[in-house]
Amino acid sequence: MTRFGIGYDIHRLEEGRPFVLAGIEIPSRLGPRGHSDGDPLSHAVADAALGACALGDIGDHFPDSDPAFLGLPGPALLERTRRLIEENGFVIRQVDSVVVCQAPPLAPWRERIAGGLARALGIEAGLAGLKFKTNEKLDAVGRGRAIAAWAVVNLENRP
Numbered sequence: 001m002t003r004f005g006i007g008y009d010i011h012r013l014e015e016g017r018p019f020v021l022a023g024i025e026i027p028s029r030l031g032p033r034g035h036s037d038g039d040p041l042s043h044a045v046a047d048a049a050l051g052a053c054a055l056g057d058i059g060d061h062f063p064d065s066d067p068a069f070l071g072l073p074g075p076a077l078l079e080r081t082r083r084l085i086e087e088n089g090f091v092i093r094q095v096d097s098v099v100v101c102q103a104p105p106l107a108p109w110r111e112r113i114a115g116g117l118a119r120a121l122g123i124e125a126g127l128a129g130l131k132f133k134t135n136e137k138l139d140a141v142g143r144g145r146a147i148a149a150w151a152v153v154n155l156e157n158r159p
């Protein structure tokens with residue numbers, strides 16, 4: 001049976017934080033604040049994968065009150081999520097995602113970030129979709145104060 005899940009995340013951008021998406025560090029004056037590494041893309045994808053098998057959300061599995069998850073890199077969170085999915089009898093087939101961010105420009109990094117996602121999820125690079133949008137300078141994301149991400153993940157029963 002094919003299953004789909006949707007995920008969303010947003011993080012404030014602050015000075016002095018590294019800007020990392022799917023394990024790829026991008027030069028930027030500001031970076032996402034978070035208990036983990038603050039990577040909204042990895043968090044949205046993990047939530048989508050958990051949602052596809054009704055396993056709750058990343059707050060249930062990786063609570064930000066737990067010091068064990070302090071600074072947890074996005075790919076590590078995705079790999080742990082993937083193991084959880086597989087223990088529940090599913091395998092990740094495909095992901096599509098959108099990152100909404102006013103700056104820095106992310107398009108030059110697409111291939112590397114999508115590759116980071118694909119590696120962490122154990123899928124081929126051609127099955128990890130990634131788009132970038134600005135927010136047309138509207139709202140907090142558009143004023144450069146936050147970065148948001150959406151994702152859809154497709155799972156199938158483990159063969």
Ligand code: MG
Binds near residue numbers: 010038040043
């Ligand atoms: Mg998050």
